[in-house]
Amino acid sequence: MKHTISLTLAGSLFLALAGMQPVHAAVDAAAAEKLMKSNKCSSCHHATKTKSGPSLKKMAEDFKGKADAEQLIITAITTGPEIEIDGEKEKHKKIKTTDEAQLKNLAQWILTH
Numbered sequence: 001m002k003h004t005i006s007l008t009l010a011g012s013l014f015l016a017l018a019g020m021q022p023v024h025a026a027v028d029a030a031a032a033e034k035l036m037k038s039n040k041c042s043s044c045h046h047a048t049k050t051k052s053g054p055s056l057k058k059m060a061e062d063f064k065g066k067a068d069a070e071q072l073i074i075t076a077i078t079t080g081p082e083i084e085i086d087g088e089k090e091k092h093k094k095i096k097t098t099d100e101a102q103l104k105n106l107a108q109w110i111l112t113h
């Protein structure tokens with residue numbers, strides 16, 4: 001009986017881990033970084049340091065609890081919302097792609113920080 005219980009536990013743990021895998025495996029970090037570079041996002045967003053814009057780490061922290069995090073990030077980078085840099089109001093840069101898969105990959109990658 002004892003044996004059966006531990007096997008069941010190990011089984012559930014395995015399933016839980018296996019179930020998490022695809023989410024991480026699906027994020028193409030190299031593609032996301034390339035997209036950030038080619039759009040010069042990195043001039044304002046550093047992985048860990050605050051520049052003109054919040055760090056990727058800070059964004060991940062802010063968005064993590066939100067169910068629609070991916071969509072919120074995509075909206076922020078595709079609709080040009082008004083932001084403030086050094087007291088100056090300006091429109092946030094719009095990313096130069098409308099490719100849904102690329103946008104989702106970038107959003108998910110930001111959330112991994």
Ligand code: HEC
Binds near residue numbers: 042044074094095096
């Ligand atoms: C000129 C500097 C600048 C550039 C370039 C820039 N951003 Fe931003 N970004 C900001 C600032 C400032 C904010 C303001 C956040 C706020 O309102 O607190 C912001 C906000 C964001 C947010 C939302 C964060 C939040 O907490 O709401 C995301 C996501 C984001 N930027 C991603 C990008 C991506 C991806 C690119 C490249 C396409 C990019 N940014 C280019 C300055 C910049």
